[in-house]
Amino acid sequence: MNALSEPTPDSEAQAGDVNLDVVFRDSGVGEVLEGLDRELIGLAPVKSRIRDISALLLVDKLRHQVGLSSDAPTLHMCFTGNPGTGKTTVALRMAEILRHLGYVRKGHLVAVTRDDLVGQYIGHTAPKTREVLKRAMGGVLFIDEAYYLHRPENERDYGQEAIEILLQVMENQRDDLVVILAGYKDRMEQFFRSNPGLSSRIAHHIDFPDYSPAELFAIARLMLERMQYQLSPDAEVAFREYIERRSTQAHFANARSIRNGLDRARLRQASRLLGQRGVSLCRDDLMTIESADIRASRVFLDPPRTDSP
């Protein structure tokens, strides 16, 4: 078909005639991918993998239209990365993308941890796990810190039972739900070594890299924009320094630390404004975070490279 011609509903119906543009536009996945690019900073390997998956699903849809065989691919995934690198956020987006591409029917995300799957006593685990799986049907099941499911030090741990049920459903009901496991890289690898069946049923192992300071600053910008705040030019310099210092300190959790830092800066801004009662405030004053609000942070008190949080 001529790519320049106007695609009409009739042209789609013709046998053997497919139009990638139409399928792409109808799926609405373009906007979601664009949103992903716009709202998620960095994460280049993650984004490229998501693009690949969407492309595959789109092409599969076309193949199905012209009558070629298109087996539903396995889309169970494993997200590894340090805290605050956006694993949960991407999982949410993933659910949305898969819904647009018609791979899952409802596209909701059910986020669980070990406590939601594993029971307290014999016979408690199976119903609990099945309950969660039922809830996740038609959507995405996100298991955070999945390695806790397996406790190597305890032979009789009920986690193994949960893993077995999970495996069974991941294999037999691939059309009904997508399972995403998430956790720190080294511990996930250890987890997969002790559960080889699980590793082989997961098609996509995606590693989330740490953010660079520049990316973290861009993230902070985005967060402030969403909260309708702004940094004064001085504060921008201060915040860049804040990121440099914070990232060398202990318990650094990438974007999450940035959000916490901003939340505390907002607190200080609020009390600063409250301290200067009598002065009339304008809209800008309410929006602007000054460098003093940031520099009052404990991060600046401690010399870099200490273990205090």
Add this chain to the structure above:
Amino acid sequence: MMTNHGNRITQGQFSFLPDLTDAQITKQLDYALKNGWAVGIEYTDDPHPRNTYWEMFGMPLFDVHDAAGILEAIRGCRQTFPNHYIKVNAFDSTRGRESLRLSFIVGRPKEEPGFSLVREEGAGRRVHYTVRAYVTDRPEGERY
């Protein structure tokens, strides 16, 4: 009931039709979920038409967003009670409505012996009629 061929009990929706397939059940469930009704599964081995309170199989599936999850529970119930009547109810909690909007049988015993007509003679040669399920001669749990 008594004139019903094969003694199949006819309660709820679709009960004069052949049994629904899982695909057909899925469509009904999708409709219930789309309307935000709470779907529950019930079973019994007392087929009397006035027996409106069946046992619940687990809690109503409030958190389930997809028919596949409910179908999973139906399969579980069929496995546990292969020879009971099983039905699916969808409850509409909208104020002013607050009643079942959907109720249909999804599982039956392999054989349904049906009902007998009981005639009771009252004062002045008046006759009271009622029906009795043959199976209720036996205690609960041993009926089918």
